[in-house]
Amino acid sequence: MSRRGNCYDNAYMENFFGHLKSEEIYLNSYTSRDDLETAVHSYIRWYNYDRLQSKLNSNTPIEYKRAA
Incomplete structure (x- = not known):
């Protein structure tokens, strides 16, 4: 919910x-x-685990989160 x-x-x-x-x-x-x-x-599964995203240095969201 937004403020x-x-x-x-x-x-x-x-x-x-x-x-x-x-x-x-x-x-x-x-x-x-x-x-x-x-x-x-x-x-949603594909987006989080397989879809590479340029904003995340060509990582998936899961890979980016694990690297942090």
């Missing part, structure tokens, strides 16, 4: 949701809620 009057508190989550929508949700169609839920869980 009142501070729009920057949720910037990281808004950025992630933008990636989720553009890289997964908008590119696929889902026949059921279970299919969508499975896809979101798979995307």
Whole structure:
């Protein structure tokens, strides 16, 4: 939850949701809620463990966190 009057508190989550929508949700169609839920869980796992990110020196979030 963001503090009142501070729009920057949720910037990281808004950025992630933008990636989720553009890289997964908008590119696929889902026949059921279970299919969508499975896809979101798979995307989150891929995002954290496999997706290289330039802001993290070409590491995944998990690799970057372990190195800290």
